[in-house]
Amino acid sequence: VDIKEIFGRMSNTFFVTFFLIVVIVSIDLQLNNIDSLPLHNIFAIVILTLLTTLCEFVLYSKKELTRSELLIRHFICLFLTIGIVLSVANFMRWISLREPMHVIIFGGLTFGIHVIVTLITFCQTTKSTHQLREKLKERYK
Amino acid sequence: LKIIIEEPPEGVEERIIVQCHNISPELLSVLNSLKKQNNMLVGNVDNAIHRISPSDIYYFEAVDKKTFIYCEADVYESKHKLYELEDLAMDDFFRISKSVIVNLSKIKSLIPSLSGRVEAILINKERVIISRQYVSELKKALGM
Numbered sequence: 001v002d003i004k005e006i007f008g009r010m011s012n013t014f015f016v017t018f019f020l021i022v023v024i025v026s027i028d029l030q031l032n033n034i035d036s037l038p039l040h041n042i043f044a045i046v047i048l049t050l051l052t053t054l055c056e057f058v059l060y061s062k063k064e065l066t067r068s069e070l071l072i073r074h075f076i077c078l079f080l081t082i083g084i085v086l087s088v089a090n091f092m093r094w095i096s097l098r099e100p101m102h103v104i105i106f107g108g109l110t111f112g113i114h115v116i117v118t119l120i121t122f123c124q125t126t127k128s129t130h131q132l133r134e135k136l137k138e139r140y141k
Numbered sequence: 142l143k144i145i146i147e148e149p150p151e152g153v154e155e156r157i158i159v160q161c162h163n164i165s166p167e168l169l170s171v172l173n174s175l176k177k178q179n180n181m182l183v184g185n186v187d188n189a190i191h192r193i194s195p196s197d198i199y200y201f202e203a204v205d206k207k208t209f210i211y212c213e214a215d216v217y218e219s220k221h222k223l224y225e226l227e228d229l230a231m232d233d234f235f236r237i238s239k240s241v242i243v244n245l246s247k248i249k250s251l252i253p254s255l256s257g258r259v260e261a262i263l264i265n266k267e268r269v270i271i272s273r274q275y276v277s278e279l280k281k282a283l284g285m
Contacts, residue, residue: 005274009257059256064238064272070255125253128276132259133251135283140246 006060013117014053020113021045041092048088052110055080078114085110142168180231184210184217191217195231199263200243213265235279237261237271 025045029037058077065073086106089095095102149155157175161168181192199211203223210217219226227236233246243261252260257273271279 005277009273064240064270067255070258074255121257122253122255125257125259125276128280129251129253129259131285132276132279132283135280135285136245136248136251139283 006057009121010053010056013056013121014049016117016120017052017113018046018049020116021049024109024113044088044092048085051084051088052081055084074118078111081114082107082110180229182210182219182221182226184219186215186217193217195234195244196246198234198244199247199265199267200241200269201226201234203240211267235282237269237275237279239272241269243269243271 022045025037029035055077058073058080059070061069061073086095086097086103089102089106090097095106097103159168159172164172180195182195182198184191184193193210193212197212199213201219201223202209202211208219208221208223208226210219223236223240223242227234227242233244234242235245236242243263247263247265248261249264249266250262251271252262254260254270257276259271259276261269261271263269
């Protein structure tokens with residue numbers, strides 16, 4: 001497993017996730033007419049982003065994974081991410097785990113962010129695939 | 142063309158010397174075929190030994206410490222390790238995952254897959270996965 005490659009991908013995921021959380025928090029602050037965000041909440045968001053990014057380690061393996069194994073690992077990664085987000089949000093008192101609506105909203109937002117990050121990765125792969133296809137065509141025309 | 146076969150003195154390496162005024166297409170084809178003969182790989186199937194031309198090979202795969210050579214419809218076992226085959230530096234062959242080296246000229250199409258992987262569909266409709274880290278290696282190798 002290439003550590004540089006993993007680090008590159010994870011930093012990509014970290015910044016995309018952080019950007020999406022900042023957008024969601026900004027919208028939430030605007031909707032609730034709040035002018036500022038306490039410093040400890042900003043730190044919590046950074047740590048939360050880092051923890052959820054680390055969940056991506058589940059997707060890496062020393063052996064070559066089949067498509068179904070990878071799909072299972074994607075689900076494990078998603079559930080881990082939702083678990084971590086809900087735990088941190090409960091710890092920071094952003095939500096109460098006793099309130100089903102809170103859990104649904106936070107779970108939904110986490111799922112949405114996860115889907116967007118996965119889609120961005122897929123778009124990057126599609127672009128690479130297209131470039132490779134063109135290069136191979138050129139080479140073997 | 143006159144063909145002369147001479148026995149070299151003991152200790153002298155065996156060699157082929159071509160004496161010609163100019164290289165004709167026929168001569169070039171003979172030379173190419175000689176070159177190809179040198180690059181032939183050996184594969185075993187049912188205790189029989191087969192000589193396989195690299196241009197007939199679709200991909201090599203290592204499974205349980207054994208190496209297999211996949212052709213259009215036949216599969217042979219090779220005594221070489223995967224890294225040894227990689228070191229043979231055959232032009233069109235490229236490692237696409239820890240266990241597979243593919244013949245790039247046999248790739249029919251490429252499809253994006255999950256987690257940055259790319260699926261290669263070969264001319265014989267077989268599918269092999271180009272793992273994430275080898276996608277970038279392949280891009281570099283193709284000058285991207």
